[in-house]
Amino acid sequence: MFSLNKGTPGVRSYSSARQGQAGRRFRGVCVFRALAPKGVLPGKLRGAGRRVSIGRNLKRAEDVVEVVCCANTLEYKRVLEAAVEHGDAVLEVGAQLGDTTSLLRRMVGKAGSVLAVDTPRTMGKRESGYRGEEELEGVTFQEVTSVTDALQLQQLVEELVGEAGATVMALDLTTSTGNDLLLDTMALIAHLAPSQPRLKRVVVKSGAMSCHAGQYHSAGVLLCSPLARSALANQMARQNQVRGALLMKEEGEEAGTGSLKGVEPVVLCGVEVSEYRSCVDLVVREGDTALELGCHLGHTTAILQEAVGPPGITVGLDIGLGNVKLARIKHPSVSRFEVADAWNSAALIRLCPCPDVVFLDVGGISGADGLLEGVALVRQLVALYRPTLRALVVKSTCLQRLARGLVPAPVWLDRDSDYTAK
Incomplete structure (x- = not known):
């Protein structure tokens, strides 16, 4: 014995x-450190039409501790x-x-x-x-x-x-x-x-960890890697195909209940404002409904409004009444600015019930700390807007570290997968 x-x-x-x-x-x-892929040199890189400085945020890939997630x-x-x-x-x-x-x-x-x-x-x-x-x-x-x-x-x-x-x-x-x-x-x-x-x-x-590993992406990697952007585009295309097939499968079926199980929105995690705003061209389409949580003075919300065009709708929400008043004055072209807390699900549904994309920049999760709070808020928003949500972009150092650390087991076992660039 x-x-x-x-x-x-x-x-x-x-x-x-x-x-x-x-x-x-x-x-x-x-662990969960923000890193650059092999072969990428630090410096000024142009991504998605806007100049982005990512050298300070990305380090050698050899320094990362992989977290391989098995379902x-x-x-x-x-x-x-x-x-x-x-x-x-x-x-x-x-x-x-x-x-x-x-x-x-x-x-x-x-x-x-x-x-x-x-x-x-x-x-x-x-x-x-x-x-x-x-x-x-x-x-x-x-x-x-x-x-x-x-x-x-x-x-x-x-x-x-x-x-x-x-x-x-x-x-x-x-x-x-x-x-x-x-x-x-x-x-x-x-x-x-x-x-x-x-x-x-x-x-x-962990099934939950495995799901998140395939869902989270580093914005810094996407902006400097054509292969990563191609993989993201393929993932979103498959998502749209599955979503469309499920919605057409049975007439009158409630979207977002059991019918859309397994259709997960992509989550893009950036660090600097430049990375955050450059993701607009990666995930936003003309005619979309876009929601920004933590809009501050509305500069990013205005960029979203320009991207969705006249057919689209953009809503900017912030917890500060002063910020919202200034945003309305500075950016009258934006569909709507309102006061709301990102954690208040009832208010979010009332003010913007069906967004295609959500941009998230709120205090408490934007820095190196707040990992669990950030993951919890992302999960809440994904569950809340699952029927229509295609992508969620978040400005958060801790969540970008998470995105760089997680690797789905099938990807780790087969490095030739189209998720390799993640």
Whole structure:
């Protein structure tokens, strides 16, 4: 049986082979960092008809920590088999001590180590709730009070793996929590990854994360890469085809309920105002209804009005009454400026019920912090406007970092996919 180890207070520790790994302290890694694709040089680049400075925001792609998002167990195992190398130190969170743990142990070999972590568990009613009891040589197993406690996991890694930390993180929180908790998973990655100096990639099994990985795009990459823009155009074309087919499938069916399930709007994330405004030419079409949340004095809203043309409608909303009054004076051509909070769904539906595109520039999520608030607001807007929404553009450093970090498993497994440029 497993031996009981003395470790972090409040943590039950069982190990068949406890392996400490010494190493000098490295600088922490920033996950979800905004990066440029390989071959792109910093500098002034012209994108979508407007001059954009992106050199300050984009760094080398080699610095990024990939977060490979798997929708199911099959993808999860395939990615792990390809991602884990001989000698790696793997942290497996949500371990069942079954096939996945055995796979990890086989891939790292005798030179590597696997730290498997899970919450205390009784025999589940379903097979997916079972946890193996067989001893796995070279695997250190730990029971923790919560798999989403980043500090507790960090302490375990430092104690049992060493200061050098894990090289690969494998996360399957659903097995422990019983639910696919998107924000909890993102928070765990955002807080735990920077404490692992050698971390190469994170592999996560989460349907919600997988959906977001295919949905989010970095505006900086799109503006300097023709391949990325082509991939985005193809994705939006497929979206329109599916949406049109579903809407025509059954006469009288309510759009936006079950009929449009799986038709997700694209989310473009930029940092500077120049990136934000340059996205207008990427997603806005003549005749569209465009909504800007956080319109301030209305300069971007006026650009949207010009793009949609006379057939289109543009609505600018801001929480400040003074901003709205000045915007009405400065830009009389804009269809409408009103006072509203971006979080007030009832007000948004009343003032602009069916937008084709939404531009979002609000305080609290525009900087490097506010990741969870930003993701929550984007999810709310996508759900609110799902029947008609084609694209959402957001000015946010933290969300652009998210967009640059997430990679769908099929894309990672097949680099020739048309999503490669993402």
